Amino acid sequence: xxxxxxxxxxxxxxxxxxxxxxxxxxxxxxxxxxxxxxxxxxxxxxxxxxxxxxxxxxxxxxxxxxxxxxxxxxxxxxxxxxxxxxxxxxxxxxxxxxxxxxxxxxxxxxxxxxxxxxxxxxxxxxxxxxxxxxxxxxxxxxxxxxxxxxxxxxxxxxxxxxxxxxxxxxxxxxxxxxxxxxxxxxxxxxxxxxxxxxxxxxxxxxxxxxxxxxxxxxxxxxxxxxxxxxxxxxxxxxxxxxxxxxxxxxx
Amino acid sequence: xxxxxxxxxxxxxxxxxxxxxxxxxxxxxxxxxxxxxxxxxxxxxxxxxxxxxxxxxxxxxxxxxxxxxxxxxxxxxxxxxxxxxxxxxxxxxxxxxxxxxxxxxxxxxxxxxxxxxxxxxxxxxxxxxxxxxxxxxxxxxxxxxxxxxxxxxxxxxxxxxxxxxxxxxxxxxxxxxxxxxxxxxxxxxxxxxxxxxxxxxxxxxxxxxxxxxxxxxxxxxxxxxxxxxxxxxxxxxxxxxxxxxxxxxxxxxxxxxxxxxxxxxxxxxxxxxxxxxxxxxxxxxxxxxxxxxxxxxxxxxxxxxxxxxxxxxxxxxxxxxxxxxxxxxxxxxxxxxxxxxxxxxxxxxxxxxxxxxxxxxxxxxxxxxxxxxxxxxxxxxxxxxxxxxxxxxxxxxxxxxxxxxxxxxxxxx
Numbered sequence: 096x097x098x099x100x101x102x103x104x105x106x107x108x109x110x111x112x113x114x115x116x117x118x119x120x121x122x123x124x125x126x127x128x129x130x131x132x133x134x135x136x137x138x139x140x141x142x143x144x145x146x147x148x149x150x151x152x153x154x155x156x157x158x159x160x161x162x163x164x165x166x167x168x169x170x171x172x173x174x175x176x177x178x179x180x181x182x183x184x185x186x187x188x189x190x191x192x193x194x195x196x197x198x199x200x201x202x203x204x205x206x207x208x209x210x211x212x213x214x215x216x217x218x219x220x221x222x223x224x225x226x227x228x229x230x231x232x233x234x235x236x237x238x239x240x241x242x243x244x245x246x247x248x249x250x251x252x253x254x255x256x257x258x259x260x261x262x263x264x265x266x267x268x269x270x271x272x273x274x275x276x277x278x279x280x281x282x283x284x285x286x287x288x289x290x291x292x293x294x295x296x297x298x299x300x301x302x303x304x305x306x307x308x309x310x311x312x313x314x315x316x317x318x319x320x321x322x323x324x325x326x327x328x329x330x331x332x333x334x335x336x337x338x339x340x341x342x343x344x345x346x
Numbered sequence: 347x348x349x350x351x352x353x354x355x356x357x358x359x360x361x362x363x364x365x366x367x368x369x370x371x372x373x374x375x376x377x378x379x380x381x382x383x384x385x386x387x388x389x390x391x392x393x394x395x396x397x398x399x400x401x402x403x404x405x406x407x408x409x410x411x412x413x414x415x416x417x418x419x420x421x422x423x424x425x426x427x428x429x430x431x432x433x434x435x436x437x438x439x440x441x442x443x444x445x446x447x448x449x450x451x452x453x454x455x456x457x458x459x460x461x462x463x464x465x466x467x468x469x470x471x472x473x474x475x476x477x478x479x480x481x482x483x484x485x486x487x488x489x490x491x492x493x494x495x496x497x498x499x500x501x502x503x504x505x506x507x508x509x510x511x512x513x514x515x516x517x518x519x520x521x522x523x524x525x526x527x528x529x530x531x532x533x534x535x536x537x538x539x540x541x542x543x544x545x546x547x548x549x550x551x552x553x554x555x556x557x558x559x560x561x562x563x564x565x566x567x568x569x570x571x572x573x574x575x576x577x578x579x580x581x582x583x584x585x586x587x588x589x590x591x592x593x594x595x596x597x598x599x600x601x602x603x604x605x606x607x608x609x610x611x612x613x614x615x616x617x618x619x620x621x622x623x624x625x626x627x628x629x630x631x632x633x634x635x636x637x638x639x640x641x642x643x644x645x646x647x648x649x650x651x652x653x654x655x656x657x658x659x660x661x662x663x664x665x666x667x668x669x670x671x672x673x674x675x676x677x678x679x680x681x682x683x684x685x686x687x688x689x690x691x692x693x694x695x696x697x698x699x700x701x702x703x704x705x706x707x708x709x710x711x712x713x714x715x716x717x718x719x720x721x722x723x724x725x726x727x728x729x730x731x732x733x734x735x736x737x738x739x740x741x742x743x744x745x746x747x748x749x750x751x752x753x754x755x756x757x758x759x
Contacts, residue, residue, distance in 0.1 A: 209529055
């Protein structure tokens, strides 16, 4: 026979479980959110795309085009425009960045935080790995441009990442990052970005996934500076690991 | 007749004449040696600015470059076509000997293990040889200078090379940003190391070929053009040429601003201003001493011969005769004194030329020769001034003595 005591115990236990479970579920959820948003920004097993970076600053426009090969954490970008730059490459291998060009016998080490063009940093052309590179905390929820989003506070887990702190808005429905604010280690906001995912890719012959098509970066200090990164000609392609071999790339 | 009498008088008052001549000689010698030294110093400064600093005579910038060019390099530099136009227009001008483009770059020099900043001048080697002369003859140069055959060769300041343990023939990497801010790097080979002569630049200066600099900053134009004139060695002649060249280029459709070597060389201006001040003080003091000494000696000489004046006047010499006699004596003393002074000057001049003394001026890393220049124009000018001075120094007291009544003059002690 079930007595009153046992019923109360059962209710207390189930109450505890009910409270505890969402917390555990939430912790997993942040990682899932980041994993999904990373995938939409390049963290795949073999992808080739073209990136065009355009920046305007006090009325002048500058543009750079490159062909990028991405495989998980490794990225190889070869500049295509302007034409005199097509012997230059930037390689991101295991979170180390290298600059390679003809006229250089040895590659030169670059920092991912260094400016590439306008407000785009070297690290911005690589795939994102926020799920491993950052500690994520869910701050709450907000609506951005009519879309309900998770608001995540990401703090750098190691020193070799491009940003020390990111406030990331990830769409609840699409699970892609729609907006980001980038902070320095001292907590100062120095740039913001808005993302668009109009590209579609088929990974592992599964359903179509959204892929980043445009990044619009705004400088928070020089407010008239806008840098746009456009992603195009996305192709899923198996890329051998040797494509990212530093010694082979330096001719 | 006056001359013979004056000469006799001088020899008659042997001791007095000797002291006077000595005073004049020393004063004359001192002023000339000092002026010779000043002249050689200024000449050295001029050469250092035009040839040593490789400023040439004129530097042509795009209009407003000096104000805004550092912030917006691409807008205020000359593109490839403009460089070509300017070079062609100036080559046709008869006063121009050479036109050469320049590009300055700042960045990081790395030996593969460590790195430090550098400030570089991109220059065209064969043109630079004409402007600068053979830098390798400069005592503290090791290796070979830049050459068009080795476009990635670089010349380093000795302190810069020492900091990165770079020796001749070593490989290095130069890193910089293009004007749009993108990182860029190129190999460099150390072809020469030398002591720049300035402590402030010796640990940063790097010289590279113009092509190398263009490649490093991704720019095919030039930051400025340096012009060597056939005659631009003085600030005035360079300034006049600048006006002419500016209008020549304006006619060709390019608005420029031109600075002469005198305006650009901070070193030249600072040192010259300092020297101007010092030399002015010293010269004034020396002049005052010389003048006073001559005037004193001469007036004393005249005063002591007041009784002689009285005698001469009693014998019938007119007042103007007395004055004329003494003035002539003064002139002769001045002449003799100047000649002895010139002898003193030439002795010192020969001594310095034979022994070649050197000294280490401030903010310099290597000793500089101490020289006294021979400037005939200054020598003659000084001699004429000295003659005028001595004649005046004799004239004034002589006139006073001549004006006295004969009785008082005769009775003067």
